Every structure is written in C-alpha cells, then in structure tokens.
Amino acid sequence: MIENEGIVIKSIDYGDSNKIITLFTISGLKSLTVKGAQKPSSHTFNFAKEFILLKYEDRGKYLIGGKVENYYTNIVNDIKLTKSALRIFEIINMLVEHINDTKTAYEFLKQCLDLINQKIDHNLIELIFRIKFLYLIGLSPNFNSCVRCGSKEELAYFSLFDGGMKCNHCKDIKDYHLTNFEFETFRLLYLVKLDKLIEKIDAINYQYDEMNLILNMFYSHFLGFESSVEKIYKKINK
Numbered sequence: 180m181i182e183n184e185g186i187v188i189k190s191i192d193y194g195d196s197n198k199i200i201t202l203f204t205i206s207g208l209k210s211l212t213v214k215g216a217q218k219p220s221s222h223t224f225n226f227a228k229e230f231i232l233l234k235y236e237d238r239g240k241y242l243i244g245g246k247v248e249n250y251y252t253n254i255v256n257d258i259k260l261t262k263s264a265l266r267i268f269e270i271i272n273m274l275v276e277h278i279n280d281t282k283t284a285y286e287f288l289k290q291c292l293d294l295i296n297q298k299i300d301h302n303l304i305e306l307i308f309r310i311k312f313l314y315l316i317g318l319s320p321n322f323n324s325c326v327r328c329g330s331k332e333e334l335a336y337f338s339l340f341d342g343g344m345k346c347n348h349c350k351d352i353k354d355y356h357l358t359n360f361e362f363e364t365f366r367l368l369y370l371v372k373l374d375k376l377i378e379k380i381d382a383i384n385y386q387y388d389e390m391n392l393i394l395n396m397f398y399s400h401f402l403g404f405e406s407s408v409e410k411i412y413k414k415i416n417k
Contacts, residue, residue, distance in 0.1 A: 181234045181244055185209060186288060188268040190227045192217055198227040200242070201272065202235070205282040208275050211235070211242040230255050230264060232289070251296045260295050263305040265408045267291060270312060273404060277316035284315050290373045299377060302387045303368075307376075309394050310369050318342070318401055322366040325349050334362060337393060339400045355396070361389060 185202030193199045198216040202209045216227035226233060226245040236244035254260045271278075271288065278284050291308045295301045313319045321343030324331045334344040336354040344362070345354055357365070364385045371379065398404040 181236045181246060183235050183237065184248070185233055185235065186285075186292070187227070187229050187231050187233055188272060190216075190229050196221075200227050202233065203268075203271055203275075203285060203288060205285045207278070207281045208272070209237075210240070211237050212240055213242045229268075230261075230292075232292075249296075251292055253296045253298060254292070257298075260298070260301045262408065262412050263295055263301040264292065266305055266406060267308050269406060269408050270309065270398075270404070274312075274316065274402060277318075277402070279315060279317055284312075287311065287315070287373075294373065294376065300380060303380070303383065303385065306385070306387065306390055306394070307368050307371065307373070309398075310365065313397070314369075319369070320344075320365075320397065322362070322369060335359070337362075339396055342401070355393060357393075360384075361386070361393075364390065365393075 183204065185204040187200050188203050189201035191199050193212060196215050196217045198213045200211055200213055202211065213223050213227040215221035216223045218224060223242070223245070225231070225247050226235070226242060228250075230251045231247050232249035232251070234246040234248055235242055251264075254264050267288065271284070275281075287308070291304050294304050320337070324344070325334060325346040326338060326341040326343040327345055327349040330346045330348070333347040335347055335357060336345040336350040337343070337357050338345050338351065338354045340353065345351070364383075367383065368385070395406070
C-alpha cells in the first residue's frame, strides 16, 4: 500500500539508467534512487520528473513503487510559471534546515503550486511564498511597529539589520525607504491567507521588481542566500 507523498523538486541522472530524485515531504527532504528512470519506456520514467506530486513506496534509499497524483502540466509548459516554481524549490532545497514545521511548509508548498498551476498570477504567488517562508523559519520581518521604539505611526523605513520597519524618528542612513504603497503591500501579502486569495486578488496591486529587490536583500543579509535561478533567467532574457 502506497502511503507516502512528496513533491519532486529535483531530479538528476545517476549512472547509465537511474535517477536520483529529491522530494519535499511532511518530514522534510528525502532522496531516493529510481531505477531505470532515464529510459522513456520504463514504468519508473514518470516518477523521476520534477514538478510532480508523487505517492510513493520506498525501501532503504530506493523507490520501489509510485503513483503520480499531479503533473502540474501548466507549470511545466510555461517558462514563466516554471521560473516561479523553480525559485520556490530553490529556497526549500537550500534553506530546509531552517524550517521549524515541515508539515505546514509542505502543505503551504502544495497550495502555492496548485495556484501557480491554475495560472493565478505566478509572480504574486512567488512573492507570497517568499514572504511567508520567513515566518516558517522564525525570521519574519516586523511590519506592525518600529523595531526600535515600538511606535506604530509613520512607519516608512525598512531595516535589514534590525529585521523590520522603523519610524521616521528612528531611521538610519542605511535603512531602505518604503513608500506607503510598498509597506501596505508587504503587510497585505504577509497576512493574506491563500485560501482567500482568489476572491481578493483583483484588489491586490503590487510592483514585483521593487518587492523582489527588498526580499533579495533580506534573504542575502540574514540567510546568505542568493538565487541562482534568478541569475540564470536574467542571462536567458538578455
């Protein structure tokens, strides 16, 4: 009986015919060897594709049975959707040891992939994942009050070093100025629940490039993380 479930976030060739897959599961990352998966004629071929939701059975380090529950076809067939999904996978793969609750993170990932696969604004879903992921690793920015004095008024500056907002009175020269629009958008995306997103999405205005820049700085400063996927896609688009 196949009871285990995971999302294949990475697949690499191993030897002449096998593949090693990395799955994200409710328990975290799991690597399994899939015999014969390089051969299109093999019954294991579909089990070793990235962007699939897989029910599986394993023995030791080997996958011995499986059933694909979702191929996320739209993600695979659209380079823009693929980019957003790859950025999410990259964060999980590189920062998984920081996740405090892998079960919640796994369900959150499934929700995000389902929405991206439904073509629900992939850039927005990617940003929401990256903002909320900080909560899952205990590093969520403080958008509610000044990190220095506690004031909830005149919050206009984001401090990378202090991990949150500062008011006009406590700002430092190195702090990043946020417009009121950017501040309200960050707070909205941090608080929005994915199961309520579709009914609210038409009212959400955001600027991807500006928010992406701030999140990149935050991840780099606190986690030493810089996206290889983003660098690759920038080269492709030149």
